[in-house]
Amino acid sequence: MADVITSEYRLATETGLKSFVQTVLEKAGVTAEDAGIVAEVLVAADLRGVESHGVARLESYYVSRLRNGQMVPKPDVQTVRETATSLLVDAGNGLGHPTAKRTMERLLDKAGQSGAAFGAVRSSNHFGIAGYYAMLALDHDMIGIASTNSTRFGAPTFGRDILLGTNPLAFAIPAQNEPAFVLDFATTTVPKGKLEVYARKEKQLNPGWAIDANGHETLDPQVALHGALLPLGGFGVDNGGHKGYGLGLLVDILCGVLSGGAFGDELPLPTDGPLPGKISHFFAAFKIDGFRDPAAFKRDMDVELRAFKDSAKAPGQERIYVAGEIEYEKTLYNREHGVPVHVKVWNGLEKLAGELGVPFDFEQR
């Protein structure tokens, strides 16, 4: 865990950083309650070590788009359709996080009554880490599912047009003494940010990551940045690229088509700049006690997770992880030691604080 705490990082207090994010968003016209939810979700990402989805995006993804009118600070959020087991919400082109969290909470209420509920949000924007919303189910002895479509970076198997986002899928399942199983993954092999990191370091890509603009696989990060990401499983079908492509398209259907939102080639390309309100989300929750006593289930979850963690390691490996475990341990560590924020991000936040006249005082001392 300690590897992230280098001189490239400075440490923030969790409450101070959340408070800062909230204040900044309030300055941009967002209500205190909505701003608090965004702060909670962004800092949760940084605590979990998912820097790419944390406060690093505060200015570029959220504040700038609120200030230049591309996103609505106080959106008119509407329930479009509702049954005892389903919910469709229009986010009114507001921040994704508040409507996503409230929709998942309403689904948990519904599932608490009915046993199961599915929901979607349309006309939304980037909502942070999908896992946050799936994990809301954990305290209710439910299994949670969350997903979102996204700006397009990826190509389908046998194709070269950019049609698919990184379209993450997240599942959260509680255990007893073990950390919960939290699987939260992009359906492309790697995120676009990885190509940018490799370009900066002038490192070759792995096979299976990206194609050039003509649809040939490429190991050159500069070329790949003008091409497209490959789906999980890589190029062609030999290593299962069609499976990752299928999962990416599944996410776009469950989010975009099912919600009546934007989908397929209506979603923004990176070159489009932000297209307001084009993003959709999908959620589900169901009660474990529809199947078994939740306490017995969670005891068995411990047995299941331990069977994997205690199994024989491959040469050179010290641990076998289960999904969500690394992020859980990072959260514990970062809560104790401070939330690591990359100095470039830190400096950006300081600049933003100056522009908005917001106090900048969340350093862990």
Next chain:
Amino acid sequence: MADVITSEYRLATETGLKSFVQTVLEKAGVTAEDAGIVAEVLVAADLRGVESHGVARLESYYVSRLRNGQMVPKPDVQTVRETATSLLVDAGNGLGHPTAKRTMERLLDKAGQSGAAFGAVRSSNHFGIAGYYAMLALDHDMIGIASTNSTRFGAPTFGRDILLGTNPLAFAIPAQNEPAFVLDFATTTVPKGKLEVYARKEKQLNPGWAIDANGHETLDPQVALHGALLPLGGFGVDNGGHKGYGLGLLVDILCGVLSGGAFGDELPLPTDGPLPGKISHFFAAFKIDGFRDPAAFKRDMDVELRAFKDSAKAPGQERIYVAGEIEYEKTLYNREHGVPVHVKVWNGLEKLAGELGVPFDFEQR
């Protein structure tokens, strides 16, 4: 499509082949109704071109296990727990297909009333293709999900113990004029049968498919057959192997742990021979009209699927497929021309017919 119809294959009539499978299973003590369901599911696999899950397994997976007492021909199937939105069934160590199909049908009834339903089956056996059960949702304007755990062949990321089955996940979503979206995939990169084919042909494996018994990646199929399959995404984490591992474990949790059935290292290894009643299944269904008018949804599904199919092809590629399309076209073709059955399988069925005194007369003429 025509590539499968070579001299290595003989052609059966669909009705004749189904009738043969049903008669064979009845001879093994299975009721006519159950035998008819198994015949339907197995021949559906052959029609879809999924030979590995079709009549090729009739003797080895089903009839032999019924005849030697490892599986129960007329099982005592019990509803263990039931709510308006959930269902847990114990298959009584019978054939997987009949209880799986009836459970999914009961979930479709529940979802028809409640909007959404989740279910699981425990104490079951191999149920054929997962996609068959997910597709039962299609005619109800619902989205269907089906999954099963399975005999273990695969290792977790950073591990070398064999802990994971090929654990398939299937999703079926209706469209209007386009074939339905049917994603049905193993969460390992390749099935074990692929290693066997490569061993026979003395061909090198791809990187990302398998490890040896010590946990090193191997390209030697003979060595791999004594090792383990890798999860979708391959060896280690660089190409997303942890994602495929997470999906495989997710399936084992949803099937084995949620049902109170066998899970983790309780599942059979190939070297164990069949362990009766250790397999569990998971299903879900929900109504599209909880979100949108189903007709409008299906029109948009056509737009979505066409956006992918009509997009620019990579060099050397003539078509971009969406999930389930190849299998749909094979079904149409095979319904017209006859169901292709490999001569080795054909001869095995003829031998079985002789042993059981069952007429062998389903050749397409």
